[in-house]
Amino acid sequence: MNLDYSKINKLTINEPIKLDCGVTLDKFDIAYETFGELDESKSNAILIFHALSGDQFVTGTNKVTGRSGWWNFVVGPNLPIDTEKYFIICANVIGGCMGSSGPKEINPKTNKPYGLDFPVITIKDMVSAQVHLLDFLGIKKTLCVLGGSMGGMQALQFCSLYPDRTFSAVPIACAASHSAQNIAFNELARQAIMADPNWDSGNYFLSGKIPRNGLAVARMAGHISYLSEQGLQNKFGRKLQEGEGLNFSFDADFQVESYLKYQGYAFVDRFDANSYLYITRAMDYFDLYKINEGDLSKAFINTKVKFCIISFSTDWLYPTEESKKIVIALNSIGAQVSFVNIITNNGHDSFLVEEPEFFQTLKGFLDSTYEDFKNENSR
Amino acid sequence: MKIQDDVLAGLIELNSRVLDVGCGDGNLLLYLKKNKRIDGRGLEINQKNVQECLAKGLAVVEGDAEKDLINYPNRSFDTAILNQAIQQFYEPRKVLNELLRIAEKAIITIPNFGYWKVRLNLLLTGTMPITKTLPYSWYNTPNLHMSSIKDFYNLCNLDNIKVIKSISISSNKIGDITSNNLEIKNLVSELGVFVVSK
Numbered sequence A: 001m002n003l004d005y006s007k008i009n010k011l012t013i014n015e016p017i018k019l020d021c022g023v024t025l026d027k028f029d030i031a032y033e034t035f036g037e038l039d040e041s042k043s044n045a046i047l048i049f050h051a052l053s054g055d056q057f058v059t060g061t062n063k064v065t066g067r068s069g070w071w072n073f074v075v076g077p078n079l080p081i082d083t084e085k086y087f088i089i090c091a092n093v094i095g096g097c098m099g100s101s102g103p104k105e106i107n108p109k110t111n112k113p114y115g116l117d118f119p120v121i122t123i124k125d126m127v128s129a130q131v132h133l134l135d136f137l138g139i140k141k142t143l144c145v146l147g148g149s150m151g152g153m154q155a156l157q158f159c160s161l162y163p164d165r166t167f168s169a170v171p172i173a174c175a176a177s178h179s180a181q182n183i184a185f186n187e188l189a190r191q192a193i194m195a196d197p198n199w200d201s202g203n204y205f206l207s208g209k210i211p212r213n214g215l216a217v218a219r220m221a222g223h224i225s226y227l228s229e230q231g232l233q234n235k236f237g238r239k240l241q242e243g244e245g246l247n248f249s250f251d252a253d254f255q256v257e258s259y260l261k262y263q264g265y266a267f268v269d270r271f272d273a274n275s276y277l278y279i280t281r282a283m284d285y286f287d288l289y290k291i292n293e294g295d296l297s298k299a300f301i302n303t304k305v306k307f308c309i310i311s312f313s314t315d316w317l318y319p320t321e322e323s324k325k326i327v328i329a330l331n332s333i334g335a336q337v338s339f340v341n342i343i344t345n346n347g348h349d350s351f352l353v354e355e356p357e358f359f360q361t362l363k364g365f366l367d368s369t370y371e372d373f374k375n376e377n378s379r
Numbered sequence B: 001m002k003i004q005d006d007v008l009a010g011l012i013e014l015n016s017r018v019l020d021v022g023c024g025d026g027n028l029l030l031y032l033k034k035n036k037r038i039d040g041r042g043l044e045i046n047q048k049n050v051q052e053c054l055a056k057g058l059a060v061v062e063g064d065a066e067k068d069l070i071n072y073p074n075r076s077f078d079t080a081i082l083n084q085a086i087q088q089f090y091e092p093r094k095v096l097n098e099l100l101r102i103a104e105k106a107i108i109t110i111p112n113f114g115y116w117k118v119r120l121n122l123l124l125t126g127t128m129p130i131t132k133t134l135p136y137s138w139y140n141t142p143n144l145h146m147s148s149i150k151d152f153y154n155l156c157n158l159d160n161i162k163v164i165k166s167i168s169i170s171s172n173k174i175g176d177i178t179s180n181n182l183e184i185k186n187l188v189s190e191l192g193v194f195v196v197s198k
Helices: A123-137 A150-161 A180-195 A197-202 A212-226 A229-236 A255-270 A273-285 A296-300 A320-332 A347-352 A356-378 B002-010 B027-036 B047-055 B065-071 B092-102 B116-125 B149-158 B182-188
Strands: A010-013 A028-035 A045-049 A087-091 A142-148 A166-172 A306-312 A336-342 B017-021 B039-044 B060-062 B077-083 B103-111 B162-170 B173-176 B191-197
Touching (some): A028 A123, A123 A150, A142 A356, A150 A166, A166 A356, B017 B092, B047 B060, B162 B182
Parallel strands (some): A045 A087, B039 B060
16 A cells, blocks of 8 residues: 555644653644634634544545545535535554554654554543643633544543643544553553564664564454454454355454454554554553542542533443443533443444444534533624 | 422522422423522433533533432531422432432422312323323333322421422412312322421
């Protein structure tokens, strides 16, 4: 695949950012895209946070890969997040690999890619970095911050850290901390990458041989966790790849095998292996319970943010129960919280596929919230 | 039902915190938000209804009152509303007491099984009554625990629940229910509205 990084929009923040790990970056880059127009009263800005494998190209054409944006059926004209109505902002997380500061970018001190010299980042660091982007764009308060999976975690973190900078939030298919199972899956992915000899302690940019196999296996493991058992069964069952019988070999006999391989190796072309380590680590470290002495409601005390929590019935990576815990915490402090659990077979990936009930929930919430926010701003 | 909304709105203080349990499509919450400027929340089991509520700008959680009320803190609302829903619970008594833990007072409305048309319907046809407020057949009704106004009164006595106010509604006529007119109100009321506290 030909990747063209030259057209990435980048904002360089010439202000130091102190990271959770203690390291301070003297300056950093945020690669971002915007869609639609900001209205006069600045009431229509929506900040979308991407998930682990996502990027800033939420809709339209991905300028780097030439493919469609990852949420182009959700964000666009007359879609649930309507670009004719709203001003959409999406930034690549720091630690990512689509232009924001991360292990793939050049370390100004060595003039070589950072590799593992890049500091370990957290969800909080990702969010803090993106607030600089809002400042740059002149947006004091967004209409909504939202995202699925790690995007949902960022939305929660944003509301906890900057409650006055958004009117509403939609955390989708997420949790307020990573479970042991979540960490285990991420560790499996990291071990796969690090076991690839090409990885070379993260220095593969020296040899130019990227750890394709390791990253592909990491992605395959992730992919299994994104789908439900029933969804996978319905899609593939025991269907064979070609011909009638088994090949009595270790090639891909079953369709599900070739599907996984395809997903794994397609990912390698567009994603940086070290970035995968950094981002999964950030997710593992995420724990809004612990930093609030076990009481999640403390993360949101006195919040005025309108929350709409959305979960999916067959998501076993971030189960509905985890979303309910967030709802209970918000309810206990009298926050404005709504909650919907979408019944579906599509597992965690439900927010990345056509899911009409999800779309309707999202659209209804955003449109009514927009009216409320406009009223507030005109007062 | 406009008259019923007005009756309920009349029982709600301005700017108070209100939880509507089984809030349906949110029309009552919206009405109270506009007319009483309440800080309202809803709990609703049907997802389509929750979606309608969200589109109206209401804060509504999809959930089952019998399982989820336990998560609401003590006295976190001024008023909890249970509008013609108490008869649909497996354990209505428990739900009633939960509401009085969560809110200072609860407003419960019940379709009155003691209403004369209901009694006559059963007496004459010998089949389960079907009326305006009880439109279902016995085999598809969501109503598990029907009660009369008198039944509800008796439960309040049993559980030391104070009836602050009770109102009868019938054919757009409203009136107060008292211990003196309980028997007659139990006969002539389609709906009973109770303001209770503990």
